[in-house]
Every structure is written in structure tokens, then in C-alpha cells.
Amino acid sequence: MATPATKSTISIGDIFSAAVGVNQHVLIEGWLRSVRLSKGGFAFLSVHDGSCFDAIQVVVDGEIANYDAITKLTTGAAVIVEGALVESQGKGQAVEIQASAVTCVGDVTNPETYPIAKKRHTFEYLRSVAHLRPRTNTFGAVARLRHQVAFAVHEYFSNNGFVWVNTPIITASDCEGAGELFRVSTLDLANLPQNGYQDDFFGTETYLAVSGQLNVEAFCLSMTKAYTFGPTFRAENSNTSRHLAEFWMIEPEIAFADLHGNASLAEDFLKSVFSKVLVACKDDMHFFAERIDPKCIERLEGVIDSKFVRLDYDDAIADLQKTDQVFEFPATWGADLQSEHERFLTEEVYKAPVVVMNYPKAIKPFYMRVNDDDRTVAAMDVLVPGVGEIVGGSQREERLEVLDSRMTKEQQQELWWYRDLRRYGTVPHAGFGAGFERLLMYISGIDNIRDVMPFPRVPNNAAF
Ligand code: 4AD
Ligand code: MG
Numbered sequence: 001m002a003t004p005a006t007k008s009t010i011s012i013g014d015i016f017s018a019a020v021g022v023n024q025h026v027l028i029e030g031w032l033r034s035v036r037l038s039k040g041g042f043a044f045l046s047v048h049d050g051s052c053f054d055a056i057q058v059v060v061d062g063e064i065a066n067y068d069a070i071t072k073l074t075t076g077a078a079v080i081v082e083g084a085l086v087e088s089q090g091k092g093q094a095v096e097i098q099a100s101a102v103t104c105v106g107d108v109t110n111p112e113t114y115p116i117a118k119k120r121h122t123f124e125y126l127r128s129v130a131h132l133r134p135r136t137n138t139f140g141a142v143a144r145l146r147h148q149v150a151f152a153v154h155e156y157f158s159n160n161g162f163v164w165v166n167t168p169i170i171t172a173s174d175c176e177g178a179g180e181l182f183r184v185s186t187l188d189l190a191n192l193p194q195n196g197y198q199d200d201f202f203g204t205e206t207y208l209a210v211s212g213q214l215n216v217e218a219f220c221l222s223m224t225k226a227y228t229f230g231p232t233f234r235a236e237n238s239n240t241s242r243h244l245a246e247f248w249m250i251e252p253e254i255a256f257a258d259l260h261g262n263a264s265l266a267e268d269f270l271k272s273v274f275s276k277v278l279v280a281c282k283d284d285m286h287f288f289a290e291r292i293d294p295k296c297i298e299r300l301e302g303v304i305d306s307k308f309v310r311l312d313y314d315d316a317i318a319d320l321q322k323t324d325q326v327f328e329f330p331a332t333w334g335a336d337l338q339s340e341h342e343r344f345l346t347e348e349v350y351k352a353p354v355v356v357m358n359y360p361k362a363i364k365p366f367y368m369r370v371n372d373d374d375r376t377v378a379a380m381d382v383l384v385p386g387v388g389e390i391v392g393g394s395q396r397e398e399r400l401e402v403l404d405s406r407m408t409k410e411q412q413q414e415l416w417w418y419r420d421l422r423r424y425g426t427v428p429h430a431g432f433g434a435g436f437e438r439l440l441m442y443i444s445g446i447d448n449i450r451d452v453m454p455f456p457r458v459p460n461n462a463a464f
Helices: 012-016 067-071 123-127 137-159 213-223 259-280 282-292 296-305 313-322 339-349 400-406 409-414 416-420 436-444
Strands: 025-038 042-048 056-061 078-087 095-106 206-208 225-233 246-255 309-312 354-360 376-384 388-395 429-435
Touching: 012 025, 012 056, 025 095, 042 067, 042 078, 056 067, 067 095, 123 137, 137 225, 137 259, 137 282, 137 436, 206 225, 213 225, 213 246, 213 416, 213 429, 246 259, 246 436, 259 282, 259 296, 259 354, 259 376, 259 388, 259 429, 259 436, 282 296, 282 436, 296 436, 309 313, 313 339, 313 354, 339 354, 339 376, 339 388, 376 429, 388 436, 400 416, 409 416, 429 436
Parallel strands: 056 095, 309 354
Antiparallel strands: 025 042, 025 078, 042 056, 078 095, 225 246, 246 429, 354 376, 376 388, 388 429
């Protein structure tokens, strides 16, 4: 075992972005993607370090002292390489490293059992080795994308005067009212106390948050613009390619704003994040376009260049009813739009992102503002070609009497503080929620949500 280098290391990303010139001495640290021996007594190492999409080629001369040991290295071994950066003789890369020293820091003790061979693996298989899949091209690209999108989200809100609020992860309320809650408790299930939850840690029933919205509203009604971006949890037993039990949600909230202000914010937010990503993740996006989804870049460019269509739910239903298209579920007023309806509207009817507004009151949560017609609420879903709903939000009910009429007695008691906000300086306000992983799926074209989450949590699987 060698100790890691103390000399200054350069990342492979910096080398490729021309931070050093040809013929300079460089020191890199990384893992072997492959080892190839040439007939002329050379070894070619392909080394990656996560800093960029491409691996760098290292040429090792047979004269190097530990050459024999180097030729025995295999995919996955960790190395430190020193040498001169030179123009590449071969095809496929502009520069390569002519090694003067190669140190093995950690080898692969048993190459036959190394789970990430050089060949292509299925995504399904790679989920079973989630601790090593970041070593692959695809999952390295996803990790960088995830980071850059998170960064773009914070940058967007910060540049636009929003305050990031860390809303609680443990909560006593079910914001969405869907009953998909994970319980949080320190009670001994095998030995429950007489007083029930009164004896539990918080003295009441508590859960993992399904949304940070209710709490972020409190900050919106003092900071004017606030957002929360953090993990949320849903125990819905939907074992689908679009659902996780643990996912991240972006939830902005704006005061003195109505549904149209909210739709404008969503449009501006999506365009800004997509524009940033096309620049910040250029190589990774090219890889996604080449290997995952040929349309992913033009889809983002399409959204950036389009003007979002705004459409009432009533008109969306009318559109869906007058077409000859056959749906699995016919569209009827009063029912939620199915994914097939959403995609038809955005892909076929309007050929642009669509904001559907003003949904039937009966299918939406208590906090959405009741419209004057008393049959709809000021809700909105943003639908984009390729996936359908990407963002959902609403104007919030700021009138206490109306809010109370939409809450159960139990909810009124539990959410006394939320009701208080309607008593002391209440104002029209609105916000939305964007599923972070759904955004990543849309951007990359990766069609299973488990492949954009580092360690996905789904029914019957909390491994890693
Ligand atoms: O539509 P939802 O349930 O809205 C809310 O939670 C509101 N409180 C948001 C708000 O107005 N502040 O969820 C918002 C988004 C969905 O559009 C979807 O992208 C994502 O969260 N989402 C999920 N993503 C992954 N796995 C799941 N199980 C998800 N459930 C919702
Ligand atoms: Mg929704």
C-alpha cells in the first residue's frame, strides 16, 4: 500500500479543460477503467476520477521499474500517475499522459468477482451493486448532473431573491392528505405503553414529511419569497418507474401572488435550470443523447424556446373529448388527468409545454384556493412533452372561513398554526412542487427513477 500523494494533484476534468499546457508535468489520482497491453511493450491505462465524462489515457513504457506489476492491474484498481502531458498519437483523445511513475494505491483483490466489468451492464443489474455503479460512465454522468441541477436550482432562487428554508423532516401533519405516511416513533412495538402516543418521543403521532409546503408558507408570509429543497417521504405502495419512497422536492412559495404569477415562476424556473444544465453538463448531456435518449437535448432546447400554453382544466377536458384519439381512460370532467391525457395535450394538441389550471375542487387538497365558481380550485400542473406532469402547484386559500370549510375538525386542531397565518396579515400567495428526480429523468432521458437516485428507496428495498 502506498500513501496518497502529497504533491499537488490535478483533476482529469481540469486537464481536459486545458488548465495545463502540453509538456507540463502532471499528477493524477483515479481508478482504472481499463488496461490494455500493446505488442510493442507498452501498457495503456484508461483512468477516470469523476471530475468529467472522459477518462484519460496513460501510456506506460516497458522501461518503468514496476512495469510487470502495472501489467497485472485490472479494471477498478486505484492508481496515482505522474508524467508529462503530451499530444496523443492515437485517435480518440487530444492529450494523454506519458507516465514516469505509476503507483497502485488499492488494487482489485479478485478481478473475477469485481462487479463492474468493462462490458456493458443492464441498469437492473447495476441497481444490485449501487455502491459501485458510480464507477460506470452512466452513473458518473448522473452524479454530476444531479449536482449541477441542484446547484442551478439554488442559484436560480438565490438570484431571484428567495430565501432557502430548511423545513422539518419530522412532522405531525399530512400535508397532502393522502395518508401515505411513514411513522416516526421510539415506542417499542412489542411493548406498547398504556397512554399510546402520549408516551412517544414527541408526545404525539409523528411522521416523515411528504412535503415542506405548509411550513414554507409561514416563511413566505414574512420573507415574501421562500423555498424549500430537501428530502420527502411517501409510503405509497406504487412500485413504478416514477415513484420513490424517499425523493427530493423543490418547493418555492411567493407572497402577493396569484396562480398566473405562480405559472410564470414555474416557466422561468424550468427554462433557467435547463439552460444552465446544457452548459454545465455539456459532455454528460452528449453522452445521454448518444446512449440513453437521442432527443434529450432538443427536448430541453424546445422547452427553453417555447412559450408555455396556459389552459383551463375545462378546456383541456373539451380538447380530450373532441379528439378521435382513443384513451385507455376516457377523459371526464371531475376526474384527474391521466398520464396519457397529459401527454396528448402537450405532445399532440399544443406541441409545447402546457400549464393546466383550475382543477375540480373535489380532487385537490384542502389548501388550494377555491375559485369564484365554487366548483374549481386555483391549482396548476405543468405538462411537458415526453413525460406529462413535471410540476404541480396552486394558489393557496388565504381566507380563514373558506380554509376551515375545506378542513376536517381534526385538521383544524392539528394545523392551528397554519390557520393562524390566515388571521395575522394574510395575503394571496402561491407555490409549487417540482420532484427533483422527475426533473433529472426529464433532463437525462433515463426512464427509471431508481437510476437517478444514488441509493433509491422503494418497496422491499432499503439496501445500501
Ligand atoms: O404533486 P405533489 O404531491 O405536490 C405537493 O406535494 C405539493 N405540496 C407541492 C407544492 O405545491 N408545494 O408532489 C410534487 C411533485 C410531483 O409533481 C412529482 O414531481 C414529485 O413531487 N413526486 C414524486 N417523485 C418521486 N416519487 C414519488 N413518490 C413522488 N410523489 C410526488
Ligand atoms: Mg401533483
